[in-house]
Amino acid sequence: MSWLAIVSISMFSSNALLSWGLGFRTAFASSREGAGMRFLIVLLFAIVAAAMLWGLSTYIVMPLGLQWALPLAYMLFVVPTLRLMARGFAKLFASTGELFVISSDELTISTLVFGMSLLAVRTAPSLPDCLLAAASAAIGWAAAVTLLGAIVRRSEAGPVPRSMSGIPLLLVSAALAAMVVALATSSLALGAGR
């Protein structure tokens, strides 16, 4: 698979937020303060988790036929590594350390990081491709979060009934965004096929 195909699949047609529903809580249940920092942590964690999961999958899980043990391997090896990394970075960047620890503690055990790394391992057979897929997935997630956030903010500027405000509006906006992305990617695929 070409690097362009990996990027387009991970960012658009298999977008973590709009195609898989991953990372809603991370994006919309936390305060908007430190959103940039949160994205950087997601990017970093996704790359590290994908690299470790690729190694575990390629050298231990698949050769031994232990595909079922992947969740356990993730919890035993990847999560502690991410936690150690978070503590290390917090000490290194003392000024933003507290924010880093809060965001990273929440992210070490989240469907977003594990989901993106699982998708990256499934999409790309080699380590460089896997890392590219993980980074693209994180960027695609951040783009979708920004898009959805903007849609929701603009919609809430008008009169929204109580029943639709907040999470219902967010989910309906996500449906519209998912439809647009699906339509755009299928049109591009059709165009490329001609």
Place this chain on the structure above:
Amino acid sequence: MKRQQFVPNPALVSLLGLAPLVGATATFADGLVIGLLAVVGALLGYGASNLARRHLEARLVVPVQLAAIGIYASLCLVALGFWSSALVKELGIYVPLLAVNGFVVHEARRTGNRPVAGFPPILATGLGYLAVALVVSVLREVGGAGTISLPLPGASPREIAVVPFPLIPLLRSPAGGFLVLGAFAAVNRLLTPAPSGRGVTR
């Protein structure tokens, strides 16, 4: 049990465990299985955490909790593989993701002076989560494909035709999942009493 225990649904209010409700509810079989696995995972995770709190040092509680949920997700993959390979394929990444499912992890971290007293509220919240998974999956499958799939053992789930043709095929896609869940969240909001002093937003 009080109505309040069901209404503040973890997914619809706190966005906990939302991903499987969007991605793994395209058929009734998927919704039922993923909802049940999440509820059982939450109960087992809470039980394991409490046992660890009572018998181990404090610093070991979180690792034991994580390992317990990881083992549970792995065992789910094994059991589902034996039950129906089609279900494992359809549920895709959502079975391994049980290990980090927001609802499961959140409930497993509950603390209390009387550990046994923690089970009924978790069961109540879990039933709410399962109810959302079932309703969303039924609406999506009946509306999107005109069938109801049963999670029977074997190579593929058994499909029963309910309506002769799919009414809204879009409902089978992730966008359909968001749409049905959004509508469900709006209905849930309507049924929930408004907090005092708040009415229509702006």
